[in-house]
Amino acid sequence: xxxxxxxxxxxxxxxxxxxxxxxxxxxxxxxxxxxxxxxxxxxxxxxxxxxxxxxxxxxxxxxxxxxxxxxxxxxxxxxxxxxxxxxxxxxxxxxxxxxxxxxxxxxxxxxxxxxxxxxxxxxxxxxxxxxxxxxxxxxxxxxxxxxxxxxxxxxxxxxxxxxxxxxxxxxxxx
Numbered sequence: 498x499x500x501x502x503x504x505x506x507x508x509x510x511x512x513x514x515x516x517x518x519x520x521x522x523x524x525x526x527x528x529x530x531x532x533x534x535x536x537x538x539x540x541x542x543x544x545x546x547x548x549x550x551x552x553x554x555x556x557x558x559x560x561x562x563x564x565x566x567x568x569x570x571x572x573x574x575x576x577x578x579x580x581x582x583x584x585x586x587x588x589x590x591x592x593x594x595x596x597x598x599x600x601x602x603x604x605x606x607x608x609x610x611x612x613x614x615x616x617x618x619x620x621x622x623x624x625x626x627x628x629x630x631x632x633x634x635x636x637x638x639x640x641x642x643x644x645x646x647x648x649x650x651x652x653x654x655x656x657x658x659x660x661x662x663x664x665x666x667x668x669x670x671x
Contacts, residue, residue: 595644
């Protein structure tokens with residue numbers, strides 16, 4: 498942004514120089530005994546002013562190209578960040594889904610364990626309660642595994658993003 502301010506300052510000073518040169522030319526024209534400045538002087542001054550104007554136009558064009566390049570780079574960076582945010586949202590959703598399943602499995606396991614304790618306290622061994630308890634335990638273990646898998650998938654995605662492009666391509670080809 499400081500380049501833009503610098504270029505604006507240069508353009509403004511060039512325009513001021515042109516304005517002063519025109520004012521000087523008008524004064525000379527009014528003071529000259531022949532009714533104006535000589536055409537050679539005028540041609541030289543116009544040529545110098547045209548060169549200064551062309552230089553400033555070139556500078557302005559370069560500045561516009563830089564601004565365009567910065568804008569394109571920024572758009573590319575924003576698109577990459579949006580893709581990363583979407584990936585993170587998907588990972589969070591997967592983790593939340595796994596955690597919800599784990600909570601439900603643990604709730605069922607707790608309820609079944611409570612029923613087993615009550616049955617044992619009463620001195621009645623109930624095979625259905627034991628089977629339900631083991632089933633709830635297996636389901637809880639499966640949910641724990643699914644949650645861990647979702648966490649590992651997130652880590653793998655993060656590691657792939659951190660690796661250079663060539664290493665990522667080589668890893669995927671294996």
